[in-house]
Amino acid sequence: MHNDARGRRWRSGRLSQLGSSIFAEVASWKREAMADGLHMIDLGIGSPDRPPLASIRSVLSEAVLRDDSYAYPAVGSGMPFKEAAAAWMHHRFGVQADPVSELVTLMGSQDGLAHLAMAICDPGDRALLPDPGYPIYGASLALAGVQAELMPLLEQNHYLPDLDGIPSSVWDGVKFILVNYPNNPLSAVADLSFYERLLHKAKKHDVLVVHDLAYSELAFDGCRPPSMLQLPGAFHHVVEFHSLSKSFNMAGCRIGFLVGNKEAVSALRELKDNIDYGVFTPIQEAGIAALKEAMAGDGRAAVSAMYERRRDAFINALRAEGWNVNKPKATMFIWAKLPQMNWDNGSNWSARTFSREMLRSCGVAVIPGEAFGSEGEGYVRIALVEEEARLQEAARRIGRFIRGDDRS
Incomplete structure (x- = not known):
């Protein structure tokens, strides 16, 4: 000892x-x-207790056995997955995203959430965060030296932030606002009318909206959560995180993506280029298979x-x-x-x-x-x-x- x-x-x-x-x-x-x-x-x-579909695992296992799968995947490459992600965004939400300039592949959405504040903010900047909120939201600000302005999410407001109740001085002083619907931990949902009001505030105060949409595909009773990027002009003020972890039982694979505003996406890509070499190529191929399954049918x-x-x-x-x-x-x-x-x-x-x-x-x-x-x-x-x-x-x-x- x-x-x-x-x-x-x-x-x-x-x-x-x-x-x-x-x-x-x-x-x-x-x-x-x-x-x-x-x-x-x-x-x-x-953490999902079931594995991905057998067809997804088959793609992964075959790719793992290939001799050419073990080079650095490189964050800047990986175009096939980004193209599949862009195609899925169009299929699911009717959103047209450029896979080159408006999308970056991540080791799960938590990877991007942990690093985004470092990429788009400077120490001493401020950001609006939900309370309650997923712990990485606050942790990412601590890592970046960014101060949190908390928005209470109350049951009587259907767990939506009171956008009009946030003083203009706060709106004008923050770099970004983070929202998460469907919400973890609250399980609350938001509709396009809420996002329209949020986008109006973002445009008025020149604030970036960071939307964590990791649970878009886990909705019930006919609910189909929208993407904020569906709104006209949203790409000027919005970035959105998507994840394959929960929707496709791929939590251990660690793959997701950020899509939206070119400048913010580019900033995160540049930071990631200096941190890691991207997602293991066989996992990207499994991700492509999962997205194709979703676009084709019942995945x-x-x-x-x-x-x-x-x-x-x-x-x-x-x-x-x-x-x-x-x-x-x-x-x-x-x-x-x-x-x-x-x-x-x-x-x-x-x-x-x-x-x-x-x-x-x-x-x-x-x-x-x-x-x-x-x-x-x-x-x-x-x-x-x-x-x-x-x-x-x-x-x-x-x-x-x-x-x-x-x-x-």
Whole structure:
């Protein structure tokens, strides 16, 4: 065993601003639960539990065995994937994007989200971020030395920011505004009328809109989330992140893209050219296969339909157990207000306490809402990453916990 060094600290203080400590706490709760012998159902992390289609895996496996697949892929090349992504944008949204100048391939949308602020901002700049919001949004600003202006997303406003409530002085002082619909963790959706109002604000105040559209293909009950780039003139003020992780069960492959405003896309491409050599070519080829499947038929629809079935089975089971949870129109998540507890000690718990005690009591893991920002207090995020029977079992365990059946 080596003793810790007592001199200089080899750790940046910047790391304390990355992500949420609650995720680390939840991980420790899981380890404790497993050490205690609990059979855990993990509904915390939104990682798909199924593989991509066999046809996509076949393309990947064949490409991996080719001798010519192991050169540097290079960020600036990879035209076949960018052309497929541009074709998919036109097929899905009617959006015409130039794959050369208006699109850049990424190692997943999180890669782009982590680096975009560094590419388009200078230290001391400001940006508007949602609260609650996905943790990488704030972490990316910390890395870039950019200050966050938080927009509360409230249930009474359907989790949309109050654009008119943001002072003109704030609009005029920010470099970009980040929005995410369908939303993680809130599962809220937005329509084109909201995007029209947002684009009007962006034009008026010369602000870039960064739209995280990673969940565009996971929508239910006939909902078809639009792209903000569908709006006339949007390419002057909008960039949009897309991901193949959730829609095609390709989370481990790490592939996505940014599309939109040429200057912002070029800035991120230039930064990425200095950081890495691009996405492994066989993964790009698998991505092309996935996008072609979606354009030809049911690749996306099958995944979306699966999550819709899981949503219905789980929420119906929760309601039967006494937790009346709202049914989301999109994403792989349930954003649930804490239930009324039927025993005294649980009546005034925080989301963190509720999540910890539920995991310790019945072995079901969820994420406290405050992990995504202060406005998330009083809620939990539940990921639909188990089959229907397991989700129904989770609901039964949660019901016993809420009622206090297992307490002496």
